[in-house]
Amino acid sequence: MLSTDKTKRAQIFVCIAIVLMLISMIGASLIQTSGGRVKVDEVNWVDTDGIRKTALLLVPENATLETPAPAIVTSHGFLNNKEMQDLNYVELARRGYVVLAIDMASHGDSQIAPGVGNMMPSVWQGVLFLADIGYVDTARIGVTGHSFGGFSSNFAVTMDNAAGTNLISAVLVNSMDPTYDSDGDGVFDNVYGSRDVGVVAGEYDEFGFNIFDENGVKQPKPDYIHSDEAQSFLYFGTDRGEEPEREANTVYTQEVDGQEAMRVIYTSNIIHPWSHFSARSTKSTIEFFEQALGAPNPIPATNQVWQWKTVFNVVGIVGFVMFAINCAIALLATPFFRSVSSLGADQTLTAPAFKGKKWWFWTSLVISAVAGSVIFLPIMLATKSATYERTFLNQAAVRGVSTWAMACGLVALVMLLVTKAVNKDAWAECIANVRITPARLFKTILLALTVVAASYAWVFIADYFFHVDFRIWVLAFKRFNPVFLLIAIPFMIMGSVFYVMSSISVNCFNYCKLGGKEWVNTLVLALFTGAPAFIITLMQYIYFYQTGNLLFAVGESALFVVWLFPLVAILPISVLVSRKIYKACGNPYLPGIINAIIVALVSSANTCTFY
Known part of the structure; x- marks a missing residue:
């Protein structure tokens, strides 16, 4: 006794613990909603594959039927959930983008499915969801995902190409290789077409951006930017041949199908999971989408508040x-x-x-x-x-x-x-x-x-x-x-x-x-x-x-x-x-x-x- x-x-x-938790809830919410200027809702829908999806939908006050705003799907990686993208959706929403932070199938609150095949279309289904919203500018929809979420973003481009809709206009692949050779014939190609595409490549990423020498021996990191694969991406899907090597953290533009498109690889000295918690990675995300989609509420990329959340x-x-x-x-x-x-x-x-x-x-x-x-x-x-x-x-x-x-x-x-x-x-x-x-x-x-x-x-x-x-x-x-x-x-x-x-x-x-x-x-x-x-x-x-x-x-x-x-x-x-x-x-x-x-x-x- x-x-x-x-x-x-x-x-x-x-009682003190309850006060601390209430302070946490209110404070984190104020940051997440930009002091009430962003509405946050949890949304559920059954996608075209018959899978129930769950996501956080962040709608800034500038997004209206009269003034539709650009929109972005954010995706976590394998074994994570939508909240792992909070640094990105907080910063993007406060800059005026509509953001849909999804739970992939079999993750978080989305429907549990049999295997990986149901996970792959998750980002694409998020794009379709956004495209049906009146306050979303369907000409400016972007996608970004970390790790498997980056893979799902690449898959979304494939689905977009197959559908002939071109709903996706900007792609930022985080901690996952972009697509170099879509048909596996050994020849580089430009699967992204005229879309703006960027890559966040951690110099010490444990899983992605692996390069090999002519004998098939894996090379130490962080030499990815010098690889043929990285250079082919920066050269819009072609072998650079005798052209000069292109650099990291530099935006390159080229006219593709009558439109100006950009390619960029952002590098920083981080490991794979640290991109979930990196101000530099977040800065790259902000800069990329501002250049690709235009920010309704431009704020310097170094001005970040997710740390307070x-x-x-x-x-x-x-x-x-x-x-x-x-x-x-x-x-x-x-x-x-x-x-x-x-x-x-x-x-x-x-x-x-x-x-x-x-x-x-x-x-x-x-x-x-x-x-x-x-x-x-x-x-x-x-x-x-x-x-x-x-x-x-x-x-x-x-x-x-x-x-x-x-x-x-x-x-x-x-x-x-x-x-x-x-x-x-x-x-x-x-x-x-x-x-x-x-x-x-x-x-x-x-x-x-x-x-x-x-x-x-x-x-x-x-x-x-x-x-x-x-x-x-x-x-x-x-x-x-x-x-x-x-x-x-x-x-x-x-x-x-x-x-x-x-x-x-x-x-x-x-x-x-x-x-x-x-x-x-x-x-x-x-x-x-x-x-x-x-x-x-x-x-x-x-x-x-x-x-x-x-x-x-x-x-x-x-x-x-x-x-x-x-x-x-x-x-x-x-x-x-x-x-x-x-x-x-x-x-x-x-x-x-x-x-x-x-x-x-x-x-x-x-x-x-x-x-």
């Missing part, structure tokens, strides 16, 4: 985490959930007596971190976690990461069993806090579900009233369709193996005072828990920047490393959440289950799903 002071403190922090989003993340922690603590004081806690009202936790066995504390942490690092890629490859078709448990990426998490949980279990032999005194003291009755475990699970439901209610409120969520770069707490609850259940169970074992390890066996201070212990445990994700990512990109080649490049290894980016933050944060809740109740299962459920929902709502 919690003391009155602890309960009141938790209730106060719940990110600041407000982060405030929301802080509020969400604070709410989850203190909601759990506050509910522990209620009569129904009081038995979840093993502590009395005035009881405090004491650190276990290591009795000179601190060497095992450090050794077990190192072994766990190394083991987690070593097994990651083999597990991801063995489980075939990158697929573009129907797959077991519907979400291959989440399935793979959850399998790895479960394996890491088993490693933690082995470490605890070894502790029994190494440090018997500490084992006897610590294991007492691990024992739990079935009835108490049932209430623990029920309390965890209640906390997650209450926490996610604020995410749904943010989406429904303000069309925003709580996110920073690749980490996002977003609203999900109810179907994802069923999809995520297996991942919650698999994740619980890790997060519960992590909570037991962190709180029951490694809860001590390093240097006489508990916070030092918490920090050390947080860093070691996130170490596998951090170590693999660091190794990959240090080597990449030094050599121009990827260290992990077998199969889909490079893609798997990118998936670790959000875990670099999630894993340490889970330790902080776990420690805070455990100190209030002495029950290691409660924070472990809460972490497992939230991470499963975050993962399932921000990936690709195939039925």
Whole structure:
């Protein structure tokens, strides 16, 4: 039972957390709507392929039936969602463009489909949707997409050509190669015709812009701009021959079919996923469409406000985490959930007596971190976690990461069993806090579900009233369709193996005072828990920047490393959440289950799903 002071403190922090989330919603919305000058709606329609699509439609006040405005379709990449384009749609809408930020099929809130074939036409279907709107200038429709969204933009051009409509007048392909040879005959061609076309090519893009020498050997990056493919694009689909090499970040124009068309390749020192979070990439997007379509409300490309939306989003993340922690603590004081806690009202936790066995504390942490690092890629490859078709448990990426998490949980279990032999005194003291009755475990699970439901209610409120969520770069707490609850259940169970074992390890066996201070212990445990994700990512990109080649490049290894980016933050944060809740109740299962459920929902709502 919690003391009155602890309960009141938790209730106060719940209120503070709610205030932070409200500040986040309102602030992010004000940026997204340009202070109310842009109307934002979520739209749903069934496209010509019979697939239900969802998108954010941003309409600036200058777009009317009397004064139609240019319009742009923005698209995320594989395993993402429409909100990943917020830096682009915020900046484009405030410059007067109508923007349709789509969820591709099998992503976000759009209909789940069997495979990649249903994803490819997504940008084209967005173009058709815009073309039917009276306040859209159909002579000035552009498309842009990141990664697979860039591929879908290229495919939209193919569809536009086949339809003979020429609805698309400008194409900006981001982090994806443009089309060089449309029919595969080895001869460069100009599939884009008289359209204005640009490419955002990160100099350290892990996946696109690969070039090879005459012997077929892959060359190190960032030499893409000098390749025959890049030069053919800048020369409007022809081999440059003896012509001088054209440069990056320079607009080239040429008359095509009686119209002046432009080609440009923007380069910057960024990796593939960083284009989602890059002021330079956004600057290129703004400059390209202003030159290609004309901006109804011209604003210098360096004048960007999306970063402020990110600041407000982060405030929301802080509020969400604070709410989850203190909601759990506050509910522990209620009569129904009081038995979840093993502590009395005035009881405090004491650190276990290591009795000179601190060497095992450090050794077990190192072994766990190394083991987690070593097994990651083999597990991801063995489980075939990158697929573009129907797959077991519907979400291959989440399935793979959850399998790895479960394996890491088993490693933690082995470490605890070894502790029994190494440090018997500490084992006897610590294991007492691990024992739990079935009835108490049932209430623990029920309390965890209640906390997650209450926490996610604020995410749904943010989406429904303000069309925003709580996110920073690749980490996002977003609203999900109810179907994802069923999809995520297996991942919650698999994740619980890790997060519960992590909570037991962190709180029951490694809860001590390093240097006489508990916070030092918490920090050390947080860093070691996130170490596998951090170590693999660091190794990959240090080597990449030094050599121009990827260290992990077998199969889909490079893609798997990118998936670790959000875990670099999630894993340490889970330790902080776990420690805070455990100190209030002495029950290691409660924070472990809460972490497992939230991470499963975050993962399932921000990936690709195939039925």
